[in-house]
Amino acid sequence: MKRSVRFPVSATLLRRLALASIIANVAIVVTGGAVRLTASGLGCPTWPRCTDASYTTTQEMGVHGVIEFGNRLLTFAVGLIALAVVVGVLLHGARRRELLPLAVAVLFGIPLQAVIGGITVLTNLNPWVVGLHFLASMVVIAAAYALWRRVGEPDGPATPTVPGPLRTLALVTTVVSAAVLVIGTWVTGSGPHAGDHGAARNGLDPEVISQVHADGVFLLVGLSVALVFAFRAVGARRAERAAVVLVAVELGQGVIGFVQYFTHLPAVLVGAHMLGSCLVLLATLAVQWSTRERRPVQADRAAATPPAEVPVPVGA
Template sequence: MMRPARFPVSAALLRRLALASIIANVGIVVTGGAVRLTDSGLGCPTWPRCTDESYTATAEMGINGAIEFGNRLLTFAVGLIALATLVAVLLHRSRRRSLLPLAVAVFLGIPAQAVIGGITVLTNLNPWVVGLHFLASMAVIAAAYALWRRTKEPDGPTVAVVPAPLRTLAWLTTLVSVAVLVIGTWVTGSGPHAGDHGAARNGLDPESIAQVHADSVFLLIGLSVALVFAFRAVGATGAARAALVLLAVELGQGLIGFVQYLTHLPALLVGAHMLGSCLVLLATLSVQWSTRERRPAPASATSAGAATDAEAHPVAAAHS
């Protein structure tokens, strides 16, 4: 008996879809920022409908309604890319087991992020919920990045390429990077760009929390400089290169942050700063990935796995 034909999914297609998922999720963070920066956060005043009577924006709602509804539509586009990636993983039999958890996490993260976005509308843009919405997007981006990196690696054991103390330093840098993102949402919640003229602020003093944010950025930059020199000292050129890219992204992001603060937070610079936050996260994850590498499974383990499959499916094995 012949096996039914399967739709072929190449490793290159998997990588492209995973990369597209990263780009799409970064894009929706930027467009979500545009919603807030144009005071369109309540352009659709309810959720999941846009109004009590309609799922779509109406002409009477003006440009703010169109911007908010457009961002909601983009969620479906991001979800379709995540779905296509998930289907591709399911059809790519040799990588299904290793990639499926990450593909499912990215796919389920899209509706979860959308629900949090809906709650921000229902709570009249509560700044703490708005911050959670942003951080949920960061989590989806992290999962999408992990999926993309795994599509470029073989299935096999993970081996460290730097000493244990430097791996610890890399983890500490990652934790501080996450803390910078979290504190950044507090700064945003205390500032003028609330997403709507009537939206509440979180009550924190803008200057004080901005100083805390700046201090955390200085700490992150210091740790990144240490990583560059430490990786170079042990000859880990790939890790040193990743740390240098992270440092460059941090300096660029810091420059945008200081300029926007000194120029009273113009919307265009705030939007650029949101994009920079995504890039900082991606560069941080790249450093984390550079401290280890995954090598192909030993031939004996591969043979044992094949034998196990043959025992579990003797009929299929006989006709393959």
């Protein structure tokens, strides 16, 4: 009788694969920004082919075709990493039922994001669809981050590390952070970097919508600073450190945002701002994650089991 050969995947390897998935998805956001900032959004004028007769770029399409086609190729690399994560979860063993939904969500989120990217081409870079394309990437990054954190945790139940009102404040901060990302796409859709010289803009007043975005950032920073002091007051050091990192990332992102606005949106700073958006999202999720923790089930059971009674000798 032959034994089945098994190739177990350790938690360390699986966590490294999940981290690689986060990095790859952030990278495709940045390279997607490069496509738009170099006016290469229609370098491949159709989708899923690059031209009506070819799936690849041609010499006549020049550098814009190379940039756009290169970004499309990167999607396959990101997808392969996500597939490796799914396979790793399946081979990981006992926790596959818990981790598999997140891994599958990342895997299927990537082609969905690619389809939205194809629709942006077919709609001649409609700014609302372009914004949706960016936000879809943010959702995939969030799922990849959740998987990475979950792999590094024990399999016990989640327990709060801060009082309920502070968990609510952290959730409100997360919602405001997401709103700032959404409004940021509106700002982008009203600005000069359309991805192609003939692409339409969303019609919003750039100054007005930029002010709305700045107001949202001020609110987000205020909430984040409040979290720092609130976590410190209750002695939640891990959550406090996560909130401090979030404030630092927000301030750095804010500086880039103001400089790019007053220097008329140079492409390099706009690209840095897109990277900063990903970092703000990850830092926000880190704060949310720091408000609870998981403990090993066996340790919890051991703590809950009363010590055995020691028999007292007769006549003592």
